Amino acid sequence: MKKIMIVEDNDKLRIPLAKHIEKFGYEVITLEQFNDILGKFLEKEPDLVLLDINLPSFDGFYWCRQIRQRSTCPIIFISAREGTMDQIMALENGGDDYITKPFEYDMVIAKVKSHLRRSYGEYAPSQGERMINFHGLTFLPERMELRFQLKSTEVSKKESLLLEVLLERGEKITSRDRLIEKMWNTDMFIDENTLNVYITRVRKRLSDIGIKDAIETVRGAGYRMRCTWEEVE
Known part of the structure; x- marks a missing residue:
């Protein structure tokens, strides 16, 4: 009921x-x-x-x-x-x-x-579909879709992998090496500038649905999520 x-x-x-x-x-x-x-x-x-x-x-x-x-x-x-x-x-x-x-x-x-x-019901996400929630920001990995309030945006596969790690860890710092390993899963050398490109792209996706400055760069350590909209009245 x-x-x-x-x-x-x-x-x-x-x-x-x-x-x-x-x-x-x-x-x-x-x-x-x-x-x-x-x-x-x-x-x-x-x-x-x-x-x-x-x-x-x-x-x-x-x-x-x-x-x-x-x-x-x-x-x-x-x-x-x-x-x-x-x-x-x-x-x-x-x-x-x-x-x-x-x-x-x-x-x-x-x-x-x-x-x-x-x-x-019938229009809901399929049973068993994962949803990662961070202070009202919702990410559906299988759909590669971000939702916040009434806005949504689709992301690419690499952007999806990046978001999945950052949102699951939330305010915990994630190293650049860990992100690169998750996104490329290879022993080949990946230029760090390539990761920077994807960080910039994901920040743009978040901005498109009204969230700014949510990914914090922690100098010498990596990245973490910040709930920049939590205290807005």
């Missing part, structure tokens, strides 16, 4: 919405305290989140960013804000969709079903 978390502080909306969603066979998780939404998310491990923007203490944009650092589960914003900029901010902060209030319950159910299919 798929679990849906509703993060909405208006009882008159939250309670009937939860009852309606339950009719379709989903387990519904609702919150009455909103000071630690990330903690509740990690505890309950929902398959999808319906998230309001106007919340006590911190808004929905903040909590969406916090969740995105730990999970790629679908997040649908539900809000009375109808402005285009609010919808753009919802997507740029990691949301997958946006529904304006007042809304028809059937529309919410249709959106929920669609995103669950895309993430876990």
